[in-house]
Amino acid sequence: xxxxxxxxxxxxxxxxxxxxxxxxxxxxxGQGPKAGGASKSIxxxxGPKAGGASKxxxxxxxxxxxxxxxxRTTPGDCEVYINNNLFGRSGAEGSITVPNLPRGxxxxxxxxxxxHELTDRVTLNEPRVERSFTLQEILLSxxxxxxxxxxxxxxxxxxxxQSDETGQIIVKDLKPGNHRVRVQRNSYIAREQIFDLRAxxxxxxxxxxxxxxxxxxxxxxxALSSGALINPPGNNAFELYWQLFQMKxxxxxxxxxxxxxxxxxxxxxxxxxxxxxxxxxxMSPNEFSEARNLFESLLKIRPGDKRLRARQYYWEAQFLYRxxxxxxxxxxxxxxxxxxxxxxxxxxxxxxxxAPAYALFALTRWIGGDQEGALRxxxxxxxxxxxxxxxxxxISLIYFDPRDKRKxxxxxxxxxxxxxxxxxxxxxxxxxxxxxxxxxDHAGGLRDCQRAVEIDPHSAYAYFGLGNIYSKQKDYVKAExxxxxxxxxxxxxxxxxxxxxxxxxxxxxxxxxxxx
Numbered sequence: 001x002x003x004x005x006x007x008x009x010x011x012x013x014x015x016x017x018x019x020x021x022x023x024x025x026x027x028x029x030g031q032g033p034k035a036g037g038a039s040k041s042i043x044x045x046x047g048p049k050a051g052g053a054s055k056x057x058x059x060x061x062x063x064x065x066x067x068x069x070x071x072r073t074t075p076g077d078c079e080v081y082i083n084n085n086l087f088g089r090s091g092a093e094g095s096i097t098v099p100n101l102p103r104g105x106x107x108x109x110x111x112x113x114x115x116h117e118l119t120d121r122v123t124l125n126e127p128r129v130e131r132s133f134t135l136q137e138i139l140l141s142x143x144x145x146x147x148x149x150x151x152x153x154x155x156x157x158x159x160x161x162q163s164d165e166t167g168q169i170i171v172k173d174l175k176p177g178n179h180r181v182r183v184q185r186n187s188y189i190a191r192e193q194i195f196d197l198r199a200x201x202x203x204x205x206x207x208x209x210x211x212x213x214x215x216x217x218x219x220x221x222x223a224l225s226s227g228a229l230i231n232p233p234g235n236n237a238f239e240l241y242w243q244l245f246q247m248k249x250x251x252x253x254x255x256x257x258x259x260x261x262x263x264x265x266x267x268x269x270x271x272x273x274x275x276x277x278x279x280x281x282x283m284s285p286n287e288f289s290e291a292r293n294l295f296e297s298l299l300k301i302r303p304g305d306k307r308l309r310a311r312q313y314y315w316e317a318q319f320l321y322r323x324x325x326x327x328x329x330x331x332x333x334x335x336x337x338x339x340x341x342x343x344x345x346x347x348x349x350x351x352x353x354x355a356p357a358y359a360l361f362a363l364t365r366w367i368g369g370d371q372e373g374a375l376r377x378x379x380x381x382x383x384x385x386x387x388x389x390x391x392x393x394x395i396s397l398i399y400f401d402p403r404d405k406r407k408x409x410x411x412x413x414x415x416x417x418x419x420x421x422x423x424x425x426x427x428x429x430x431x432x433x434x435x436x437x438x439x440x441d442h443a444g445g446l447r448d449c450q451r452a453v454e455i456d457p458h459s460a461y462a463y464f465g466l467g468n469i470y471s472k473q474k475d476y477v478k479a480e481x482x483x484x485x486x487x488x489x490x491x492x493x494x495x496x497x498x499x500x501x502x503x504x505x506x507x508x509x510x511x512x513x514x515x516x
Contacts, residue, residue, distance in 0.1 A: 064102055064103075065102070065103045066099075066100045066101060066102060066103070067100075067101050067102075067103055067124035067125075067126060067127055067128065067129055068097060068098070068099045068100070068101070068127065068128045068129070069082075069097070069098040069101050069106070069108075069122065069124060069129050069130075069131070070095070070096075070097050070098075070128065070129070070130040070131070071090065071095070071096050071097075071098065071108065071110075071130075071131055071132075071133065072090070072094055072095050072130065072131070072132040072133070073090040073094045073095075073096075073110055073112075073132075073133050073134075073135065074094055074132070074133070074134040074135065075094060075112065075115075075135065076090055076091055076092045076093055076094030076095075077089055077090060077091060077092055077094075077112065078090045078094070078110050078111060078112040078115075078133075078135065079110070079111040079112065080096055080098070080108070080109075080110060081107075081108070081109035081110075081111065082098060082101070082106055082107070082108060083106055083107050084107065084109070090110075101124055102124070103124050103125060104123065104124060105121050105122070105123045105124075106121070106122055106123075106124065107119065107121055108120055108121070108122050108131070108133075110133045110135060112135060113176075114137060114138055114175060114176045114177065115135035115136060115137055115138060116135060116136045116137075116138055117135075118133050118134075118135050118136075120133070137175055138175075138176060139172070139173040139174060139175065140174055140175075140176055140197055140198075140199060140202055141170055141171065141172045141173075141174070141202060142155070142170070142171045142174050142179070142181075142195070142197055142202055142203075142204065143168065143169075143170050143171075143202060143203045143204070144163065144168070144169050144170075144171065144181070144183070144203075144204045144205075144206065145163070145167050145168050145203070145204070145205045145206070146163040146167045146168075146169070146183050146185075146205075146206050146207075146208070147167055147205075147206070147207045147208065148167070148185060148188070148208065149163050149164065149165050149166060149167035150162055150163060150164070150165065150167075150185065151163050151167075151183050151184060151185040151188070151206075151208065152183070152184050152185060153169050153171065153181070153182070153183055154181070154182040154183075154184070155171060155174070155179050155180070155181055155182075156179055156180050157180070174197055175197070176197050176198055176199070177196065177197060178194050178195070178196050178197075179194070179195050179197055180192065180193075180194055181193055181194075181195045181204060181206075183206040183208060184208075185208060186214075187210065187211055187214035187215075187217075187218075188208040188209065188210055188211055188214070189208060189209050189210070189211045190208070191206055191208060193206075212247070213244055213247050213248040213251050214253070216240055216241075216243055216244040216247065217244055217251065217253040217257065219235075219240045220237050220240045220241045220244065220257050220261075221257075223235065223236055223237035223240055224237045224260060224261070224264060229261075229264055229265060229268060229294070229297075230290060230293045230294060230297060231290070237261060237264070238261060238265075238293075238297040238300075241257050241258075241261055242300065244257070258301050261297070261301060262298060262301050262302065265294050265297055265298050265301075266298065268294055269291065269294045269295060269298065269311065272287065272290070272291045272294070273291075273311070273314075273315075273356065275287075276291075276315075276318055277356060277359075277389075277390045278390075278422075278424075278425050278426070278427065279426070279427070279456065279459070280318055280321075280322070281322075281325075281461075281494035281495040282458065282459075282460075282494070282495065283322070288315075288318070288319050288322065291315050291318075292312075292315060292316070292319065295308065295311055295312040295315055296312070299312060306350045306351060307350075307351050307354070309350045309351075310346075310347045310348075310349075310350035310351030310354055310357060311347070311351075311354075313343045313344070313346040313347035313350060313357075314343070314344065314347040314354075314356060314357050314360060316343045317340045317341075317342075317343035317344040317347060317360050317361075317364070318340075318360065320336050320337075320339045320340035320343060321336070321337070321340040321360070321363070321364065322494070323336045323340075324336035324337045324340055324367075325492070325493070325494050326492055326493075326494070337364060337367060337368060340360075340364050341361065341364035341365065341368065344357055344360045344361035344364055345361055347360070347361075348361060353384055354384070355381040355382070355384040355385035355388045355391070356381070356388070356390065358377045358378070358380045358381035358384065358391070359377070359378060359381045359388070359390045359391045359394060361377050362374040362375070362376075362377035362378045362381065362391070362394060363394060365377060366394070366397075366398055371398060374394075374398060375395065375398060378391040378394055378395055378398075379391075387421055388421070389417075389418040389419075389421040389422035389425050389428070390418075392414045392415070392417040392418035392421065392428070393414070393415065393418040393425065393427055393428045393431065395410075395411075395414040396410075396411045396412070396414035396415035396418065396428060396431045396432070396435070397411075397431060398411075399411035399414060400431060400434070400435060402438040405439065408435050408438055408439055411431065411435045412432060412435045412436065412439075415428040415429075415431045415432035415435065416428075416432060419432065423455075424455055425455075426452040426453075426455040426456035426459045426461075426462055427452070427459070427461060429448045429449065429451045429452035429455070429462070430448070430449055430452045430459070430461050430462050430464075430465040432445075432448045433445035433446065433447070433448030433449040433452070433465050433469065434449075434465050434468060434469070436448065437468070437469045437472055442469050442472055442473050445465075445469045446466065446469050446470075446473075448465075449462055449465035449466045449469060450466065452465065453466070458489065459489075459495070460485075460486045460487075460489035460490035460495045460496065461486075461490075461495040461496055463482045463483070463485045463486035463489065464482075464483065464486040464490075464495070464496050464501055466478070466482040466486075467479045467480075467481075467482035467483035467486055467501070467504060467505070467508070468483075468504060470482060470508075471483075471504055471507065471508055474511070476508040476509075476511040476512045477512055479504070479505075479508040480505060480508040480509055480512055483501050483504055483505040483508060484505060486501055487501050487502065487505065
């Protein structure tokens with residue numbers, strides 16, 4: 001700075017001081033100057049005392065100028081610092097007033113946990129100054145590791161994706177603090193927990209356990225694949241399904257398993273029904289038990305299905321008819337036959353359009369001595385299902401009477417119709433052969449019975465027919481062989497009357513001995 005500049009600055013400073021502290025003018029004592037001249041004396045009070053101006057003439061020092069500062073924060077409840085000193089908090093509404101701050105510039109700092117600190121300088125040059133501050137949140141990343149991998153991750157109810165093949169997922173831009181973390185995967189039990197996310201706490205490991213309901217569903221599938229529908233006990237498809245249904249009836253796999261089980265059971269049940277229609281006499285107790293279990297299982301899957309209920313009644317009637325044939329006393333036989341008739345009637349009541357129920361009901365009526373009633377039911381069965389072979393076979397049995405050619409012709413006609421409808425049905429061939437033989441056509445009768453043996457080598461009735469016709473042909477060696485086999489294959493006396501077969505056998509044996 002040059003000397004001239006320094007001088008100018010000193011002059012400016014001197015003028016400022018003179019403005020702040022002015023020098024009072026001198027005052028002459030008395031009325032003023034005498035006429036014609038100046039006063040000769042000066043009053044003692046005319047000027048300031050040595051050392052400065054009088055107290056009367058000195059101006060007071062100016063008071064400092066103050067301002068009110070209104071601070072608004074987003075979010076609320078922030079700490080407010082003025083020139084690095086904590087003044088207070090902005091409160092829930094996000095506002096605080098700082099009164100009586102000197103004019104000028106002040107350093108303002110706003111702080112809150114979870115947010116970046118915000119600092120700014122505010123100049124106060126008015127009585128009231130307002131300033132707003134918006135803090136930016138501190139966001140963190142959360143690393144989650146799941147076992148098993150590829151599990152869905154939800155945070156505070158929002159899905160953030162799926163863990164990768166290694167089981168890891170990184171979720172970014174999360175606020176510090178507590179978060180509700182849910183990890184889930186199909187066939188596992190979901191886990192949900194509160195995690196306190198901090199800069200030094202950002203890793204969460206979650207292990208899921210298998211859901212017992214899903215384990216059961218998988219066991220049902222394995223049992224179905226192996227063909228274990230209702231056996232072995234405790235580890236078959238239906239029992240496992242039923243455990244699942246009782247454990248969790250709204251499990252998402254229930255509808256799918258119901259359809260698969262129903263289809264498997266119905267196919268198996270249909271096969272058993274077809275077997276029963278062709279050869280119910282030879283069905284074992286285990287097969288009857290399996291059938292009953294199948295229909296019970298089907299009804300558990302579809303409890304309101306009348307069609308299934310009809311088949312359950314039908315099968316119960318079949319079982320009771322078998323019990324009737326096995327019974328030893330007349331009272332037992334009468335009781336079982338009456339029960340079988342009632343069950344068959346209930347089957348018709350549940351499904352009046354199902355032909356097999358009428359056929360079985362007709363059988364119980366015929367055996368009970370009501371031939372005309374049986375024929376009416378069989379005709380109704382044929383009306384409902386013209387392609388159903390069983391009623392024609394039963395008609396051939398009803399009309400079979402060696403003493404009545406008209407009935408024999410009706411029996412032959414009915415047996416031929418049954419064979420036409422079901423070429424794999426062995427029994428009508430036997431009835432047809434016996435009817436032909438009764439009319440004298442032994443060769444034709446033998447051909448039909450031999451055909452029955454070809455279709456069903458295990459048919460005792462077919463061998464009985466052969467033995468009967470061989471006896472009529474007086475071929476007693478073959479008759480003895482056939483009848484012995486028939487009796488051995490009919491231990492429960494279900495396919496025909498063993499007593500009649502024994503009489504024929506004894507006669508054949510006598511004839512054979514005589515020839516020797």
